[in-house]
Amino acid sequence: MDLTDRPLFTLDPHADPAEEARRLHALGPLVPVELPGGVAAWAATDVATAQRVLGHEDLTKDPAHWPALGAGRIPDDWELIALVRGAAMLHQGGDDHRRLRLLVSSAFARAPIEALRPRITAIADELLDALSSLSPYEPIDLREHFSYPLPVRVICEVLGVPGTAVSELRDSFHRLVTPQGSGSGEADIRLAMADIQRSLTALIAGKREDPGHDLTTALIQARDDGDRLGEQELVETLFLVLIAGHETTINLITNTVHELLRNPMTVAAVRDGAHTWADVVDEGLRFSSPVRHALLRYAVKDTEIAGVRVAQGDPVVASLFAAGRDPGHHENADSFDIGRPTRRDHAAFGHGAHYCLGARLAKIEAEIALGALFGQYPDLTAASAPDPLASIPLQGFTSLPVHLHTRERPPSRRTP
Known part of the structure; x- marks a missing residue:
C-alpha cells in the first residue's frame, strides 16, 4: 500500500504538542501523516525510530530525491518550502553536505565554543541587569528581554556581524517557520x-570590504579563494548558521524556564548541589524539544523502517518532540524530572551526519542563562500562561510573562 493510500494523521501547527505526541505514539513508531498543504509523509514517533530515520543510510536530505517536488506537485507557495529546498548543507547529502559542513565545523569545535563561556556569561549578566530598570510590579516578557537577545548576540559575534543582521530579518525568519x-x-x-x-x-x-577574524570572513575566503563554496551557497550557509544559531536556543531557554517555574523544587535541587544546570538542560531538551518535527528526508530506494515499507521517494519526518516523550523508553515520560537516568536519550539536536553543529554552543548558552537567571532573580514566578507557538518545525511559546520578584505591589495612596 502506497503512502497516499493510507489514512493520514494531520500534523497541525496549532495542536498541543504533548497531546499530539500521545496520539502519534498510539499509532506506532512510523506513522503516515499529512503536513500543511496536504503533503503526505512518514513520521518517526519514538526515540529509536527517530534516530534511525535521522541517521539512515537510505534516507537523504537532498530534495532531488523527492519526486513530488521535482514534478511540481509541491507549489512554490508551500509554507514549509524554505525548510526543504536550498543550497545550504541542511538540504544536501553525501559529498556536498560534507564539503559545506566542513567549512563551518571548526568554528563550533569544543575549544572555540568553550572559550566563549566568559563572553556568554557577560552577555547574560548584562541582559539581566537591564531587567532591573523595568517595573518590579509589572510582568515582563522573559522571552523577549532575555531568551531572545542572548543567543542572537552570541551567534552574531561568532559570525562577526552586527546584531541588526538578525533584528532586521526577524519578521522574515518568523514567516518561514x-x-x-x-x-x-x-x-x-x-x-x-x-x-x-x-x-x-x-x-x-x-x-568583503572589512574582513575580520570571524566565521563570515572565513566563509567569504572559502568562496573567493577557490571552488569550495558557490556564491548562493555562501548566502544560504550564512542564513542557516544565523537562524539555526539562535532560533532553537531561544525556545530551549524559554521552554526550560517555563518548566522550572512549574517545578520549583527542581531549582532547589540545583541550588542544593544535588544536580547541575547541565542536568536541567538535558531534561529540558528531552521533555520539551525546541524542534517539533524535523523536515524532511527522502528514501533513495525502497527500504523498511520499524517494520514499515517506505517506498523510494517517500518523504520522512522525525517528530522530535514526540520522540522525547517516548513512553516506551522513558518512565513517566510526561513528567519533568532532571534526575531520570534517560534524560540524555533524545534526538533534539538530530542524529547522524546532520547532527546539529551548534549543539554544544546551545547547551552552554542555556546552562549559563538558567544559572544567571535564577541566581539573580531567585523569586522568579510565572505571571500568566504563555501562548504556544504555532509551528510545524519549532516548539515553544511566543512569550513568557513572568514576575521577577514576589513582592506585592505597595498599596496605592488614595486621597480621603
Whole structure:
C-alpha cells in the first residue's frame, strides 16, 4: 500500500504538542501523516525510530530525491518550502553536505565554543541587569528581554556581524517557520526570502570590504579563494548558521524556564548541589524539544523502517518532540524530572551526519542563562500562561510573562 493510500494523521501547527505526541505514539513508531498543504509523509514517533530515520543510510536530505517536488506537485507557495529546498548543507547529502559542513565545523569545535563561556556569561549578566530598570510590579516578557537577545548576540559575534543582521530579518525568519495567514502564500514567502537574500548579500559585500577574524570572513575566503563554496551557497550557509544559531536556543531557554517555574523544587535541587544546570538542560531538551518535527528526508530506494515499507521517494519526518516523550523508553515520560537516568536519550539536536553543529554552543548558552537567571532573580514566578507557538518545525511559546520578584505591589495612596 502506497503512502497516499493510507489514512493520514494531520500534523497541525496549532495542536498541543504533548497531546499530539500521545496520539502519534498510539499509532506506532512510523506513522503516515499529512503536513500543511496536504503533503503526505512518514513520521518517526519514538526515540529509536527517530534516530534511525535521522541517521539512515537510505534516507537523504537532498530534495532531488523527492519526486513530488521535482514534478511540481509541491507549489512554490508551500509554507514549509524554505525548510526543504536550498543550497545550504541542511538540504544536501553525501559529498556536498560534507564539503559545506566542513567549512563551518571548526568554528563550533569544543575549544572555540568553550572559550566563549566568559563572553556568554557577560552577555547574560548584562541582559539581566537591564531587567532591573523595568517595573518590579509589572510582568515582563522573559522571552523577549532575555531568551531572545542572548543567543542572537552570541551567534552574531561568532559570525562577526552586527546584531541588526538578525533584528532586521526577524519578521522574515518568523514567516518561514510559522503558518501563513489567510490571504498570504507565494507572494508572502517570496517576499521573506527576497528580504533575507538582499540583506545577507549586502552584509557579505560589507564584510568583503572589512574582513575580520570571524566565521563570515572565513566563509567569504572559502568562496573567493577557490571552488569550495558557490556564491548562493555562501548566502544560504550564512542564513542557516544565523537562524539555526539562535532560533532553537531561544525556545530551549524559554521552554526550560517555563518548566522550572512549574517545578520549583527542581531549582532547589540545583541550588542544593544535588544536580547541575547541565542536568536541567538535558531534561529540558528531552521533555520539551525546541524542534517539533524535523523536515524532511527522502528514501533513495525502497527500504523498511520499524517494520514499515517506505517506498523510494517517500518523504520522512522525525517528530522530535514526540520522540522525547517516548513512553516506551522513558518512565513517566510526561513528567519533568532532571534526575531520570534517560534524560540524555533524545534526538533534539538530530542524529547522524546532520547532527546539529551548534549543539554544544546551545547547551552552554542555556546552562549559563538558567544559572544567571535564577541566581539573580531567585523569586522568579510565572505571571500568566504563555501562548504556544504555532509551528510545524519549532516548539515553544511566543512569550513568557513572568514576575521577577514576589513582592506585592505597595498599596496605592488614595486621597480621603
